Amino acid sequence: MKTSYELNEELLQDCINIATGLFYPLEGFMSSSDYHSVVNNMILNNGEVWTIPISLDLNHDSYMKIVDLNQLQLSYKSCIIGYLEIDDCYVVDIEQDVIKIFGTNDIKHPGVSKELARNKYRVGGKVFITDDNILKNSLNPKETKAYFKRKKWETIAGFQTRNPIHKAHEHLQRVALDICDALFINPLVGWKKVGDFSEEAVINGYNTMINEYYTGLNIYFDTLKTPMRYAGPKEAIFHAIIRRNLGCTHFIIGRDHAGVGDYYGKYEAQELARKIQIEHDLGIELLLLSEPFYCKKCAQIVSEKTCNHDDKLIEKISGTKIRALLSENKRPSELFMRPEISDSIIKLKDNKFIQG
Amino acid sequence: MKTSYELNEELLQDCINIATGLFYPLEGFMSSSDYHSVVNNMILNNGEVWTIPISLDLNHDSYMKIVDLNQLQLSYKSCIIGYLEIDDCYVVDIEQDVIKIFGTNDIKHPGVSKELARNKYRVGGKVFITDDNILKNSLNPKETKAYFKRKKWETIAGFQTRNPIHKAHEHLQRVALDICDALFINPLVGWKKVGDFSEEAVINGYNTMINEYYTGLNIYFDTLKTPMRYAGPKEAIFHAIIRRNLGCTHFIIGRDHAGVGDYYGKYEAQELARKIQIEHDLGIELLLLSEPFYCKKCAQIVSEKTCNHDDKLIEKISGTKIRALLSENKRPSELFMRPEISDSIIKLKDNKFIQG
Numbered sequence: 001m002k003t004s005y006e007l008n009e010e011l012l013q014d015c016i017n018i019a020t021g022l023f024y025p026l027e028g029f030m031s032s033s034d035y036h037s038v039v040n041n042m043i044l045n046n047g048e049v050w051t052i053p054i055s056l057d058l059n060h061d062s063y064m065k066i067v068d069l070n071q072l073q074l075s076y077k078s079c080i081i082g083y084l085e086i087d088d089c090y091v092v093d094i095e096q097d098v099i100k101i102f103g104t105n106d107i108k109h110p111g112v113s114k115e116l117a118r119n120k121y122r123v124g125g126k127v128f129i130t131d132d133n134i135l136k137n138s139l140n141p142k143e144t145k146a147y148f149k150r151k152k153w154e155t156i157a158g159f160q161t162r163n164p165i166h167k168a169h170e171h172l173q174r175v176a177l178d179i180c181d182a183l184f185i186n187p188l189v190g191w192k193k194v195g196d197f198s199e200e201a202v203i204n205g206y207n208t209m210i211n212e213y214y215t216g217l218n219i220y221f222d223t224l225k226t227p228m229r230y231a232g233p234k235e236a237i238f239h240a241i242i243r244r245n246l247g248c249t250h251f252i253i254g255r256d257h258a259g260v261g262d263y264y265g266k267y268e269a270q271e272l273a274r275k276i277q278i279e280h281d282l283g284i285e286l287l288l289l290s291e292p293f294y295c296k297k298c299a300q301i302v303s304e305k306t307c308n309h310d311d312k313l314i315e316k317i318s319g320t321k322i323r324a325l326l327s328e329n330k331r332p333s334e335l336f337m338r339p340e341i342s343d344s345i346i347k348l349k350d351n352k353f354i355q356g
Numbered sequence: 357m358k359t360s361y362e363l364n365e366e367l368l369q370d371c372i373n374i375a376t377g378l379f380y381p382l383e384g385f386m387s388s389s390d391y392h393s394v395v396n397n398m399i400l401n402n403g404e405v406w407t408i409p410i411s412l413d414l415n416h417d418s419y420m421k422i423v424d425l426n427q428l429q430l431s432y433k434s435c436i437i438g439y440l441e442i443d444d445c446y447v448v449d450i451e452q453d454v455i456k457i458f459g460t461n462d463i464k465h466p467g468v469s470k471e472l473a474r475n476k477y478r479v480g481g482k483v484f485i486t487d488d489n490i491l492k493n494s495l496n497p498k499e500t501k502a503y504f505k506r507k508k509w510e511t512i513a514g515f516q517t518r519n520p521i522h523k524a525h526e527h528l529q530r531v532a533l534d535i536c537d538a539l540f541i542n543p544l545v546g547w548k549k550v551g552d553f554s555e556e557a558v559i560n561g562y563n564t565m566i567n568e569y570y571t572g573l574n575i576y577f578d579t580l581k582t583p584m585r586y587a588g589p590k591e592a593i594f595h596a597i598i599r600r601n602l603g604c605t606h607f608i609i610g611r612d613h614a615g616v617g618d619y620y621g622k623y624e625a626q627e628l629a630r631k632i633q634i635e636h637d638l639g640i641e642l643l644l645l646s647e648p649f650y651c652k653k654c655a656q657i658v659s660e661k662t663c664n665h666d667d668k669l670i671e672k673i674s675g676t677k678i679r680a681l682l683s684e685n686k687r688p689s690e691l692f693m694r695p696e697i698s699d700s701i702i703k704l705k706d707n708k709f710i711q712g
Contacts (some may be wrong), residue, residue: 021649174658174659174662175531175534175535176646177661177662178531178646178659178661179531179535179643179645180663212653213653213654213663215665216664217661217662217663217664218661224414287535289535290534291532297569298569300656300657301656302530303530303534305533305534305573305574306530306533306534306573307569307573308571308573309570309571
């Protein structure tokens, strides 16, 4: 009997994302050398940029069982879905690595606490999926690329989000649409921290936006399934690489991309993006856009690049405030969120729009 | 005594633009082979793209005097300002060439009628300026490049215009500013057709815009002195090359760039830009932006790329209508032109804001 390992939902999703090519050039879970190269230098052994380790963790007992094996069967809900051609087994120093990945080991950081809860035992190797059913309905680079080609879109800007659309995001999207042939709105719907908007809220909001405002435009909408890491700058690059793999030619990085609390500087992700782009060809152009806000004098949404009016004329668009108002069933100001979007979220019963 | 030729203001300006490097790689007036290569194939003998011929025309008597000379002194208002190292003398077929340059020989086309009024005798050769005073106060690539460098602007979008700023132009400028480090607003102030806005109107409008709205932003403002040709697509590329020479990394080409009447298709300039960019490296990225307009449903300025709402919700921004209202001392709707801009133009006495 072959040894098998029961994947949790996130490891299964990693397998799917590896198999579809979403995580290209990864062909499997990282070996020790890739893992450490990524954690320390944001680079794979093949020389390509990669910023977030993708590794299979397992508990001590499982680890001891497989440490001398060449192959590990992968199961999900007790069904074999594929196997891992074992490259190496290794033990990581999570406490030390989280500082490198997240820039902090503060357990209040949701990405850090989640990473610290993982097993330190890892196994690397190429992933083979034998049950193609698990790949169905997954975001697939072959399909998105074919769709873009069919539409004759040559330049496609990818937009990552974990929130329903507000006027700041709309501004970024309109800028991208103005300079590209098309926009791929691609919300992340994997694990998110308590207090974030739910998947339903994000999708309801976007469906409303697309029906009411974005109708008939060169917009493609689909969700991306992978957990949020809240790793800020490094996750921004990770998000860009995924969108490159999906066929995007441009990727929007705004203020505090994939950030949480005050762990990262407002434009730290853009600084890392600039630095990486000098040394490497990521294969995708990063659109580094400044924070949009409402200006009473300009009487429109502007950005730090296009408006320098006095602070007292400025109304910042706060996701936190929007969330607070919506959770009391109140519409935020129309300056910040279109009323149809607010309503589409409020109507989700029992506050289903906030991640529990 | 050396033979000298008295330049009119426009030929003097060509000499200045050649000497400063504004017309790089041109070092003088085009020889016959460059002239014909540009007219027929939009390319210089050195292989670089060039779309509008720059040639020195002279009347029959002057032509006969110089046809065997090696050098021609150049004078302006009877003062020697430099000389031409004569490359060749040639006679052009203007009637045939205007069709190639402008796509029409209709004398109602202001660029065509102006070109048809020129002498068919031409002289090509390198221009040498001996009186540096005439270069003073001219837009100079060395100075703009040094300024951009001092400001540490790495990406600069050039914006060509012959009109005071309205909301459609403002939208294009804000998009460019959002994606570049800086914006170079560079109105053309040479010869323009009767009925166009005057230089004063354009400058007044922009000074107001910069003081009231663009204050403190990464914006450089200066005028470009060269006549309008109204040659649409070919002039758009010419405008882009000049801005590349001035240090811009991007250049905005919108709807009907440098067009007049219905001679050119709405996006014909963008089509030519796309075609040229496939075959040549212009050294500047062309931002091909769609027409902005006001949408009542979106309640903001949008573009064809970002809004597909029903025509009855759309308010097009018409330069012609704006001009008509201003000439009756009426403010256009604030949806189309900011009131401060309208006022700064209306206050120009005796309708000095329309080109006589």
